[in-house]
Every structure is written in structure tokens, then in C-alpha cells.
């Protein structure tokens with residue numbers, strides 16, 4: 001499993017683990033960041049490779065249902 005380059009230009013949803021706010025970011029942004037700041041609670045969260053894989057995988061599955 002890897003981060004698929006064909007998804008880099010697509011909008012993905014990531015959820016803040018603290019306030020559960022949903023944020024939309026491009027695939028390439030998710031691929032390249034090591035941490036992000038939540039739009040809602042302004043806490044900085046680390047984004048691990050495993051979490052990135054999970055976001056990409058969720059996006060792929062949501063896309064397949066359309």
C-alpha cells in the first residue's frame with residue numbers, strides 16, 4: 001500500500017482527533033506535510049505515514065461508491 005499519485009490533485013477529508021472537525025485538503029498536501037494545525041481548535045497534530053495511508057484509502061473507497 002502506498003500513496004497513489006493519481007489521487008494527489010483530489011480533495012480529501014481529514015478529521016481532527018481532538019474536536020473531530022472535518023477539513024478538506026488536496027492529496028499532495030496530505031502527502032507532503034508532517035503536521036497540521038486544526039482549523040477549529042488550533043491544536044497542532046502530527047500526521048504519520050499510517051494516517052496518510054488511511055486517509056487515501058478512505059477517499060478511494062468513498063470514490064468507488066459513487
Ligand SMILES: [Zn+2]
Pocket residue numbers: 016017018019020021038039040041042043
Ligand atoms: Zn480540532
